Amino acid sequence: xxxxxxxxxxxxxxxxxxxxxxxxxxxxxxxxxxxxxxxxxxxxxxxxxxxxxxxxxxxxxxxxxxxxxxxxxxxxxxxxxxxxxxxxxxxxxxxxxxxxxxxxxxxxxxxxxxxxxxxxxxxxxxxxxxxxxxxxxxxxxxxxxxxxxxxxxxxxxxxxxxxxxxxxxxxxxxxxxxxxxxxxxxxxxxxxxxxxxxxxxxxxxxxxxxxxxxx
Amino acid sequence: xxxxxxxxxxxxxxxxxxxxxxxxxxxxxxxxxxxxxxxxxxxxxxxxxxxxxxxxxxxxxxxxxxxxxxxxxxxxxxxxxxxxxxxxxxxxxxxxxxxxxxxxxxxxxxxxxxxxxxxxxxxxxxxxxxxxxxxxxxxxxxxxxxxxxxxxxxxxxxxxxxxxxxxxxxxxxx
Numbered sequence: 001x002x003x004x005x006x007x008x009x010x011x012x013x014x015x016x017x018x019x020x021x022x023x024x025x026x027x028x029x030x031x032x033x034x035x036x037x038x039x040x041x042x043x044x045x046x047x048x049x050x051x052x053x054x055x056x057x058x059x060x061x062x063x064x065x066x067x068x069x070x071x072x073x074x075x076x077x078x079x080x081x082x083x084x085x086x087x088x089x090x091x092x093x094x095x096x097x098x099x100x101x102x103x104x105x106x107x108x109x110x111x112x113x114x115x116x117x118x119x120x121x122x123x124x125x126x127x128x129x130x131x132x133x134x135x136x137x138x139x140x141x142x143x144x145x146x147x148x149x150x151x152x153x154x155x156x157x158x159x160x161x162x163x164x165x166x167x168x169x170x171x172x173x174x175x176x177x178x179x180x181x182x183x184x185x186x187x188x189x190x191x192x193x194x195x196x197x198x199x200x201x202x203x204x205x206x207x208x209x210x211x212x213x214x215x
Numbered sequence: 216x217x218x219x220x221x222x223x224x225x226x227x228x229x230x231x232x233x234x235x236x237x238x239x240x241x242x243x244x245x246x247x248x249x250x251x252x253x254x255x256x257x258x259x260x261x262x263x264x265x266x267x268x269x270x271x272x273x274x275x276x277x278x279x280x281x282x283x284x285x286x287x288x289x290x291x292x293x294x295x296x297x298x299x300x301x302x303x304x305x306x307x308x309x310x311x312x313x314x315x316x317x318x319x320x321x322x323x324x325x326x327x328x329x330x331x332x333x334x335x336x337x338x339x340x341x342x343x344x345x346x347x348x349x350x351x352x353x354x355x356x357x358x359x360x361x362x363x364x365x366x367x368x369x370x371x372x373x374x375x376x377x378x379x380x381x382x383x384x385x386x387x388x389x
Binding site: 053054055065067068069070071072075076079090091094095097098099102105109 | 234236237238239240241244245248258259261262263265266268269270273276280306307310
C-alpha cells in the first residue's frame with residue numbers, strides 16, 4: 001500500500017516530509033490540496049471521517065498507520081527510513097530539531113502577520129543572532145549529526161531555504177549553513193526532484209494570502 | 216549565560232554531569248529517557264505519544280500568542296481564540312479517552328506537558344477546559360501521583376505565580 005502525504009500545495013510545514021520521501025525513493029502519493037476556499041470546504045467535510053486521532057493537515061497514511069502533526073510525521077518517516085541518530089546523539093539531534101522549529105515558527109509568525117513590514121526589521125535582527133549560533137553549532141558538518149544524514153537535515157534544509165527566500169543576505173552570512181545547503185542539494189537521490197519541472201516552477205512557501213507567500 | 220556552556224545560549228537549560236541540554240522539548244525527552252517515562256518500542260505507541268507532544272505544544276503556542284498581545288489585540292482576538300480552543304479541546308478530549316494517562320496505564324513525559332500546559336490554558340479559560348471531561352480527569356489523575364503528592368499538598372502550585380513573563384498582557388498572576 002502506497003504512503004500518502006496530504007497537505008496544502010505549498011511548502012509550509014509539509015515540505016520536509018516530502019523531501020524525506022523523495023530522498024528515500026519510496027513510492028508515495030503527494031496529495032497536494034490547491035490553496036483556496038474550495039479545498040478548505042472539502043477538507044472540513046472530510047476531516048472527521050478519516051480515522052485520524054487528531055484531525056489536521058498535513059496527515060500521512062501508511063497502511064494502518066495514520067499520523068498528523070508535521071513533526072510527528074517527520075519523526076515517523078525518520079524511524080521507518082533509518083534517518084535517526086544513534087542513542088548517544090539524541091540530545092544534539094533533539095536540540096537541533098527544536099532550534100530549527102523555533103526558526104520556522106518565528107518566520108511563519110512574521111509571514112502571516114498583518115504588521116509584516118513593521119516587524120520585518122526586528123525579525124531580521126533576531127534572525128542574524130540565531131543564525132550565528134546555529135552556524136557555530138552546525139560546524140563543519142557535513143550534516144547536523146556529522147557524517148550521517150538524519151531527519152533534522154531535512155528540516156534544516158527546507159526551513160532555512162524558505163527563510164532564504166525572504167532574507168538571502170542574512171542566510172548568506174552564515175558560512176557553514178550555506179555550505180550545508182549546497183551539500184544537501186547535491187544528494188544523489190534528490191537530483192531527480194531538483195531537476196524536475198515541479199521544482200523549477202517553484203511552489204509557494206506560505207499561503208498565497210499571507211504577507212509573504214514566497215513564490 | 217555564565218557557568219552554562221551549553222551549545223545554545225538559551226534558557227531553560229539542564230545540566231546533568233557532562234550533559235547539557237537546552238530547548239524545553241529536548242530537555243523533556245532527555246529526562247523521559249533517563250527516568251523511563253517513554254512510550255516503549257511499539258511504533259503505534261511512539262506515534263501516539265509524539266502526536267500528543269506536538270498537539271499540546273500547539274495549545275501552548277496559541278495560548279502564549281494570545282497572552283503576549285497588547286490589550287486591544289488580546290480582547291479582540293479572545294473570542295476567536297476561544298472558538299478554536301473549543302474545537303481543539305473536543306478533539307483532544309476524544310484522543311485522551313479513558314486514560315488514565317495519554318498512553319493508557321503508562322505515565323510518560325507527555326502527561327507532564329499536558330498537565331502543565333493545560334493548567335496554564337485553564338487559568339485563562341476555566342470554563343472551556345471544564346467542559347472536556349477526559350482531559351479534566353487526566354489532570355486529576357496527575358495530581359494524585361504519589362511522588363508528586365508532597366508538592367501538590369504543599370500548596371505551592373496554588374500560589375499565585377507568573378505563567379508568562381510579567382510584561383505579558385495575561386501573565387497568570389493578573
